[in-house]
Amino acid sequence: MAKILAGVGTSHVPAIGAALDSGKADEPYWQPVFAGYKKSKQWLKELNPDVVILVYNDHANAFGLDVVPTFALGIADEYAPADEGWGPRPVPVVKGHFELARHLGTSLIFAHFDMAIINEMVVDHGLTVPLSLMCGQPQEWPFKVVPLCVNVVQYPPPTGARCFELGRAIRKAVEAYHEDLKVVVFGTGGMSHQLHGERAGIINREWDNRFLDDLTADPLRLTKIPHTEYIRETGAEGVETVMWLIMRGALDDQVKEVHRHYHVPASNTALGHIILENV
Amino acid sequence: MTAGDHDYHDIPGTYVFDFDKSHQGFHLNMFCMSLLKPENREAFLADEEACLKRFPMTEAQRQAVLDRDWLGMIKLGGNIYYTAKIAATDGKSFQYVAGKMCGMSQDEYAQMMLNGGRSPDGNRSKSEWQEGDQ
Numbered sequence: 001m002a003k004i005l006a007g008v009g010t011s012h013v014p015a016i017g018a019a020l021d022s023g024k025a026d027e028p029y030w031q032p033v034f035a036g037y038k039k040s041k042q043w044l045k046e047l048n049p050d051v052v053i054l055v056y057n058d059h060a061n062a063f064g065l066d067v068v069p070t071f072a073l074g075i076a077d078e079y080a081p082a083d084e085g086w087g088p089r090p091v092p093v094v095k096g097h098f099e100l101a102r103h104l105g106t107s108l109i110f111a112h113f114d115m116a117i118i119n120e121m122v123v124d125h126g127l128t129v130p131l132s133l134m135c136g137q138p139q140e141w142p143f144k145v146v147p148l149c150v151n152v153v154q155y156p157p158p159t160g161a162r163c164f165e166l167g168r169a170i171r172k173a174v175e176a177y178h179e180d181l182k183v184v185v186f187g188t189g190g191m192s193h194q195l196h197g198e199r200a201g202i203i204n205r206e207w208d209n210r211f212l213d214d215l216t217a218d219p220l221r222l223t224k225i226p227h228t229e230y231i232r233e234t235g236a237e238g239v240e241t242v243m244w245l246i247m248r249g250a251l252d253d254q255v256k257e258v259h260r261h262y263h264v265p266a267s268n269t270a271l272g273h274i275i276l277e278n279v
Numbered sequence: 280m281t282a283g284d285h286d287y288h289d290i291p292g293t294y295v296f297d298f299d300k301s302h303q304g305f306h307l308n309m310f311c312m313s314l315l316k317p318e319n320r321e322a323f324l325a326d327e328e329a330c331l332k333r334f335p336m337t338e339a340q341r342q343a344v345l346d347r348d349w350l351g352m353i354k355l356g357g358n359i360y361y362t363a364k365i366a367a368t369d370g371k372s373f374q375y376v377a378g379k380m381c382g383m384s385q386d387e388y389a390q391m392m393l394n395g396g397r398s399p400d401g402n403r404s405k406s407e408w409q410e411g412d413q
Contacts, residue, residue, distance in 0.1 A: 153360055
């Protein structure tokens, strides 16, 4: 049977991808960003998952405003990196896992999570930057990916409680899958950032770290945080952090924090990263 | 309280991209999305007005694009992830655009971020901002 072994939370700032792709990772500005992932890369390599369920949001690259799905699951065989306005990132094509994705989509809809289903999609920095941070610059990504897109661009995003419950349904579905697969769930986006308006540049280190603490200590508190609190305390775009609760919901009630990294700034953003293992 | 009547309107200097904004800015944002294609980026740089005419946005929205009035675009329903495509076409970064929106140079804005960013203290409610701040 398939099993979810661990969860990874990480920010997905586009400038991080640009820094890596243009050979700037060792520059003083970026070095502290990447240093916090050294242990993570080793950890992931040793865990050697077959599939990563990657929760992220598209940033006006695959989805426009014509249709805005709240939750959308990718069942394609592969996903090409998107041209986000400055050419596609020079990273490998992301390989999907149709069999698991088909099972997930069916299970989730029968569990009353009415997913939109994606047969074709380009993937932007929201998906590829977490892969780069966790895997470096390989010729091929070392695992298959099932993308799960969440709308956090057009208000309202799904609630934290709903995200957490979706995580639980994902876990149940994975555990019912016939094949022995090692699965890791990534929850990405956030943490503090506001990219627009006269209040751009908000960073709330204390709030972010309390969120990281409570992913282990009190995840149910996190599921009750209203959207306005995310927006007010961590910036309008900081509401992305709600996606981490899908990852958390997919794990056991008790988890162990095995790694944390928090750094300000990565461009406009407070970079947060955590690794949680089922105990 | 009806759905759509939200307490985030009290947050200063913040324009939550809700259904009202999405509805208002639809054509402006879909123009921005057209810049994902390299040929459209080239066409835009070659003749901005001709490109903009192909999208039924308001005259004010069209002018905000021509003026690179980044805050104006947001106030007229633009979403930052969409308007950032114009910045990318111009070869400008998110930090440049963010700085412009809060009246800072790119260097000043970058320095604020290096210093730990803008504190939420004093920036949570419109009541905390002096008149003229926005």
